[in-house]
Structures are given as structure tokens and as C-alpha cells.
Amino acid sequence: MTPGALEGVRVADFSRVLAAPYATMLMADLGAEVIKVERPDGGDETRAWGPPWSDEGESTYFLSVNRNKTSRVLDLRSPHDREVALELVAGCDVVMENFRSGTMERLGLGYEELSERHPGLVYCSVTGFGSGAGADLPGYDLVAQAVGGLMSVTGSADSGPMKSGVALVDIVTGLHATIGVLAALRHRDRTGEGQRVEVNLLSSVLSAMSNQASTHAVTGAVPQAMGNLHPSIAPYEVLATADRPVAIAAANDKLFGLLAQAVGRPELADDPRFGSNADRVAHRAVLAAELEDALAGHGADHWFDVLSAQGVPCGPINDLGQAFDLARRLDLDPVREVPSAAGGSVATIANPISLSRTPAAYRTAPPPFVPRSGS
Structure with a gap:
């Protein structure tokens, strides 16, 4: 070894x-x-x-x-x-x-x-x-x-x-x-x-807490719970499909344009309400409704394949069993x-750190508890 x-x-x-x-x-x-x-x-x-x-x-x-x-x-x-x-x-x-x-x-x-x-x-x-x-x-x-x-x-x-x-x-x-x-x-x-x-x-x-903590430290504002929304990015949230929800993280203008094309709504990228990230954040509810209307035609697995093929970060809301299955499919x-x-x-x-010369080893299971004599 x-x-x-x-x-x-x-x-x-x-x-x-x-x-x-x-x-x-x-x-x-x-x-x-x-x-x-x-x-x-x-x-x-x-x-x-x-x-x-x-x-x-x-x-x-x-x-x-x-x-x-x-x-x-x-x-x-x-x-x-x-x-x-x-x-x-x-x-x-x-x-x-x-x-x-x-x-x-x-x-x-x-x-x-x-x-x-x-x-x-x-x-x-x-x-x-x-x-x-x-x-x-x-x-x-x-x-x-x-x-x-x-x-x-x-x-x-x-x-x-x-x-x-x-x-x-x-x-x-x-x-x-x-x-x-x-x-x-x-x-x-x-x-x-x-x-x-x-x-x-x-x-x-x-x-x-990174960006949330920074918001308070820099501005004095106190962030609030927003469910699956992001305070500074849109669309960066969970959206409904024909079956189960999908998480989509179109975090810049290029990704948003690819998303609009992939869901069959290219005109969304030219809509002035969605022209920049700040615009999309300001109109996030309207944008989410438009995207969910487009996503309603297919299920989450379909959109995972289609959007991933276009380079749009996304993924269905998996349970832990499905998450393990995905990791296995990705050879992880x-x-x-x-x-x-x-x-x-x-x-x-598995230890998540991959080292090319000194990889993690799995030598022994956690030790059993062996009480001392008289304990």
C-alpha cells in the first residue's frame, strides 16, 4: 500500500x-x-x-x-x-x-x-x-x-x-x-x-455563511430566509417540471441565454425585464413563471439531460439513494x-479528496468499544 x-x-x-x-x-x-x-x-x-x-x-x-x-x-x-x-x-x-x-x-x-x-x-x-x-x-x-x-x-x-x-x-x-x-x-x-x-x-x-455574512458586515442589512431563492442571482432556484422539481443555476447572462434556448423560449433572453442579472432578480417571480411554463412539458430527468448538454448547471431534486446512484453513474x-x-x-x-500520488486509504472500520476489566 x-x-x-x-x-x-x-x-x-x-x-x-x-x-x-x-x-x-x-x-x-x-x-x-x-x-x-x-x-x-x-x-x-x-x-x-x-x-x-x-x-x-x-x-x-x-x-x-x-x-x-x-x-x-x-x-x-x-x-x-x-x-x-x-x-x-x-x-x-x-x-x-x-x-x-x-x-x-x-x-x-x-x-x-x-x-x-x-x-x-x-x-x-x-x-x-x-x-x-x-x-x-x-x-x-x-x-x-x-x-x-x-x-x-x-x-x-x-x-x-x-x-x-x-x-x-x-x-x-x-x-x-x-x-x-x-x-x-x-x-x-x-x-x-x-x-x-x-x-x-x-x-x-x-x-x-460567506456572502450572507458579508452582506451584513458590509451593509448592515440582515438577510432573511428566502426558501430556494438566491438573494443575488436569478434564475438560481428550484423550478417545477412535469414530475419533480429541478434546480437551475443560470448565474450569468451567457448561461441564461443557453437556458432560454434549451427550453424553447429564446425570446426570454431578449426581454428587457431579463436583460441582466439585476433585471432578472428584480423580476424573478415573472421569470420563474415563464420558465416553469416551458419546463412543464417534460420531467426533471429529461431537463437534466437537455440542459446539461447545453452547459446549463442543473439537477433534479434527488433523495439520498438517487444521489448515490448519480455518483456511481459518474464514476465517483x-x-x-x-x-x-x-x-x-x-x-x-468515500473521502472526497482525490490525491494522485498519496490517495486516501480505507484500512479499518471504526474500532469496537472494548471495556477494560473492572470498568
């Missing part, structure tokens, strides 16, 4: 649930050795987050973010186990933790203490609301979506605020943690100096099998 890009990097992973474990799984996929430290009373709480369960009785939630890791059970309240944890850290390049701020310090495993012993250590802390005034606030994705403004722009005026269908803030925060750790390792490779990396859910969601190989401890295999979702 080709060595991974992070071969030789060793991670002591004190994290649980989603954001930080997602980060350490990505690193493990790329060759890092990740040792997951779990508490004696059941381990990572996502092990109990079910249904659904795998055929071997594992939580599919836990399985989603813990492949390619090994597990050690340590009671960090025990002086003996804290010494074991210190020994573990001594052999590692990276520490990842997502306890509430101050917890690792109380356990004698905080950054200041560990970096004194190991100046090259990269120490990543993932919190809900930072280590300042928000240090005492517990952080969960749902809460971050709520207080971070994401729910306020998701949904519609009729539905009211809605959370995203997945723990999106956790995933984005995990990506930020990964980037931070890799940047810190690069710095350490040049200088020998480790450093602390801090990411939090609130800062991550504000950054991830979205599901891999990894060997499990029970001797079989378990399905896992």
Missing part, C-alpha cells in the same frame, strides 16, 4: 461526537495514526446514537466519522490513567480535543503544560464558542445553527427558521480544524515549533468497504 501523505504523523484524539472526530478521520484517511481515547462508561456517546444500527449492532452515526482509528479506554479522572495519557501524548505530533474550555487544563492535559514538555506539539482545541467569554457555553451543532444565524436564512417565510438536514456546522468546523492542524504541522516542519490551533462552532458558521465511487473487527466488512463513505 502506498504510504499516505500524513504517514508518520501520530494523533492523540481526545475528541468525541462529530466535528473533531471528522477532522481526525480525514487525517487518518491520509495516513496519520489516530489513537482515539474514550471514557470507560460506554466510550464516545455517538456509539449509543441510534437507530439506525449496522448489522453488527454499531451506531451508523459513530461509524460515519471513526474509520482508520484505534481506540484506548482511559478514565482521565484517574491519576494512573492521566499518566498513561501523558505517555501517549509524548509519542504524538498532534493532540485533538473538544472538551468544554478549561477541562483539559484541570486534567493536567492543557496546551501550556503539554507544550512545555513537547515544544513541537500541535494542539487543536474545538469548542462551541471559543475560550473567552463563551468558554462556559456548551456547543452543539443545532444550537450553533440557531445562534449563528444559519437557521434564520434557511427555510422560508412560511416554514419559519429551519436547521440544515445534517450537522453542517460540525462538519465545517471539522474541516477548519483539519486545515489548522495541517498548517501548524507545516510550520513545525520548517521551524520545529508547535502551536495551539483553536476553532469554534460560532466562528465557523459565520465564516461559512461514493461507498467503500472496510474490514471490521468481527471479520466482515462495513460500508463507509
Whole structure:
């Protein structure tokens, strides 16, 4: 097997649930050795987050973010186990933790203490609301979506605020943690100096809201929920067809002209109401009605083929099964099998990063929880 890009990097992973474990799984996929430290009373709480369960009785939630890791059970309240944890850290390049701020310090495993012993250590802390005034606030994705403004722009005026269908803030925060750790390792490779990396859910969601957050920062305006509409582009929305809806993203004048031709309404591109993107945004309701009238003659799959052939970005509203089918048709190989401890295999979702020389590897399924004798 080709060595991974992070071969030789060793991670002591004190994290649980989603954001930080997602980060350490990505690193493990790329060759890092990740040792997951779990508490004696059941381990990572996502092990109990079910249904659904795998055929071997594992939580599919836990399985989603813990492949390619090994597990050690340590009671960090025990002086003996804290010494074991210190020994573990001594052999590692990276520490990842997502306890509430101050917890690792109380356990004698905080950054200041560990970096004194190991100046090259990269120490990543993932919190809900930072280590300042928000240090005492517990952080969960749902809460971050709520207080971070994401729910306020998701949904519609009729539905009211809605959370995203997945723990999106956790995933984005995990990506930020990964980037931070890799940047810190690069710095350490040049200088020998480790450093602390801090990411939090609130800062991550504000950054991830991108153009919406920029609108507020620049103008002071407060964006509102617009359903499937875009505040700055039209047509960039979901439109009805003869069967199921299709998403169309004609984000510039050229694409709009191609769209008008493809749906058999070339005159729309010459209509002064739709002459520029700003015009189309101003008349989006009229434009949507015109387009839906043209799309009504065929179903979403037909329009997907026709519009895609013309270079117009579009796609039907798939369920997850249809999404997997599409990925397979496009040779993206979205599901891999990894060997499990029970001797079989378990399905896992492919790492989305493609590297030509050091690709992601799928070595082992997430580790089973093995209670210590007497635990």
C-alpha cells in the first residue's frame, strides 16, 4: 500500500461526537495514526446514537466519522490513567480535543503544560464558542445553527427558521480544524515549533455563511430566509417540471441565454425585464413563471439531460439513494468497504479528496468499544 501523505504523523484524539472526530478521520484517511481515547462508561456517546444500527449492532452515526482509528479506554479522572495519557501524548505530533474550555487544563492535559514538555506539539482545541467569554457555553451543532444565524436564512417565510438536514456546522468546523492542524504541522516542519490551533462552532458558521455574512458586515442589512431563492442571482432556484422539481443555476447572462434556448423560449433572453442579472432578480417571480411554463412539458430527468448538454448547471431534486446512484453513474465511487473487527466488512463513505500520488486509504472500520476489566 502506498504510504499516505500524513504517514508518520501520530494523533492523540481526545475528541468525541462529530466535528473533531471528522477532522481526525480525514487525517487518518491520509495516513496519520489516530489513537482515539474514550471514557470507560460506554466510550464516545455517538456509539449509543441510534437507530439506525449496522448489522453488527454499531451506531451508523459513530461509524460515519471513526474509520482508520484505534481506540484506548482511559478514565482521565484517574491519576494512573492521566499518566498513561501523558505517555501517549509524548509519542504524538498532534493532540485533538473538544472538551468544554478549561477541562483539559484541570486534567493536567492543557496546551501550556503539554507544550512545555513537547515544544513541537500541535494542539487543536474545538469548542462551541471559543475560550473567552463563551468558554462556559456548551456547543452543539443545532444550537450553533440557531445562534449563528444559519437557521434564520434557511427555510422560508412560511416554514419559519429551519436547521440544515445534517450537522453542517460540525462538519465545517471539522474541516477548519483539519486545515489548522495541517498548517501548524507545516510550520513545525520548517521551524520545529508547535502551536495551539483553536476553532469554534460560532466562528465557523459565520465564516461559512460567506456572502450572507458579508452582506451584513458590509451593509448592515440582515438577510432573511428566502426558501430556494438566491438573494443575488436569478434564475438560481428550484423550478417545477412535469414530475419533480429541478434546480437551475443560470448565474450569468451567457448561461441564461443557453437556458432560454434549451427550453424553447429564446425570446426570454431578449426581454428587457431579463436583460441582466439585476433585471432578472428584480423580476424573478415573472421569470420563474415563464420558465416553469416551458419546463412543464417534460420531467426533471429529461431537463437534466437537455440542459446539461447545453452547459446549463442543473439537477433534479434527488433523495439520498438517487444521489448515490448519480455518483456511481459518474464514476465517483461514493461507498467503500472496510474490514471490521468481527471479520466482515462495513460500508463507509468515500473521502472526497482525490490525491494522485498519496490517495486516501480505507484500512479499518471504526474500532469496537472494548471495556477494560473492572470498568
